[in-house]
Amino acid sequence: xxxxxxxxxxxxxxxxxxxxxxxxxxxxxxxxxxxxxxxxxxxxxxxxxxxxxxxxxxxxxxxxxxxxxxxxxxxxxxxxxxxxxxxxxxxxxxxxxxxxxxxxxxxxxxxxxxxxxxxxxxxxxxxxxxxxxxxxxxxxxxxxxxxxxxxxxxxxxxxxxxxxxxxxxxxxxxxxxxxxxxxxxxxxxxxxxxxxxxxxxxxxxxxxxxxxxxxxxxxxxxxxxxxxxxxxxxxxxxxxxxxxxxxxxxxxxxxxxxxxxxxxxxxxxxxxxxxxxxxxxxx
Numbered sequence: 380x381x382x383x384x385x386x387x388x389x390x391x392x393x394x395x396x397x398x399x400x401x402x403x404x405x406x407x408x409x410x411x412x413x414x415x416x417x418x419x420x421x422x423x424x425x426x427x428x429x430x431x432x433x434x435x436x437x438x439x440x441x442x443x444x445x446x447x448x449x450x451x452x453x454x455x456x457x458x459x460x461x462x463x464x465x466x467x468x469x470x471x472x473x474x475x476x477x478x479x480x481x482x483x484x485x486x487x488x489x490x491x492x493x494x495x496x497x498x499x500x501x502x503x504x505x506x507x508x509x510x511x512x513x514x515x516x517x518x519x520x521x522x523x524x525x526x527x528x529x530x531x532x533x534x535x536x537x538x539x540x541x542x543x544x545x546x547x548x549x550x551x552x553x554x555x556x557x558x559x560x561x562x563x564x565x566x567x568x569x570x571x572x573x574x575x576x577x578x579x580x581x582x583x584x585x586x587x588x589x590x591x592x593x594x595x596x597x598x599x600x601x602x603x604x605x606x607x608x609x610x611x612x613x614x615x616x617x618x619x620x621x622x623x624x625x626x627x628x629x630x631x632x633x634x635x636x637x638x639x640x641x642x643x644x645x646x647x648x649x650x651x652x653x654x655x656x657x658x659x660x661x662x
Contacts, residue, residue, distance in 0.1 A: 489551030
């Protein structure tokens with residue numbers, strides 16, 4: 380569906396009003412929003428690329444990490460699976476990765492608690508200052524004409540220089556620290572395996588600094604009055620990052636494979652690893 384532009388639409392004023400409220404999209408919804416603000420309308424959602432479940436003959440890679448650090452034969456098999464997934468897909472799911480399921484579930488619940496608390500509790504963190512280590516805001520761009528995305532995001536820069544503990548929101552502070560420690564350990568293992576898949580020393584990617592940084596981003600997309608007109612995120616790649624994705628069981632994530640958008644079906648306890656452009660080499 381393509382929306383008809385409104386001639387009297389003042390994009391900047393509308394964006395500033397949303398931004399200055401400091402309550403995010405959740406605040407708009409809680410206030411009784413019945414019609415989608417024009418800045419969130421995406422005019423070109425009719426993509427010429429097919430979308431849907433994976434065909435029967437296409438298997439989205441799921442890699443079992445059981446034995447990765449205790450069984451050399453199994454580790455070699457995992458490295459082969461990672462190599463194939465990197466070459467053919469650019470992402471894969473991992474199970475038996477060592478992070479307790481209860482930690483993953485509580486992380487999702489903690490992010491939900493943050494976004495669903497009273498607006499006054501979130502206002503002090505609302506900022507677009509990228510020098511801050513903990514911020515909350517809505518995905519809008521004041522300088523361009525691109526449509527805003529229907530999501531609020533809590534962003535925490537957790538490594539290499541984490542924020543003071545008291546800077547983290549109380550609603551998810553403890554689980555954020557626990558989850559971060561677990562993901563940093565998993566990240567080290569992933570970079571070792573990818574290094575070996577490339578035929579390099581296991582410590583190669585770690586030695587050049589790939590394991591040093593960690594951003595934790597907790598996205599939240601509340602119920603939308605006109606969901607057919609907007610998107611929570613757009614078509615993108617994650618340049619230069621290895622991304623560990625934790626999604627709830629509702630799903631909604633798609634990946635582009637062989638010119639087709641394929642649904643990524645959530646697997647309880649699994650994590651999605653997105654290589655982005657990390658391993659892309661120019662000829």
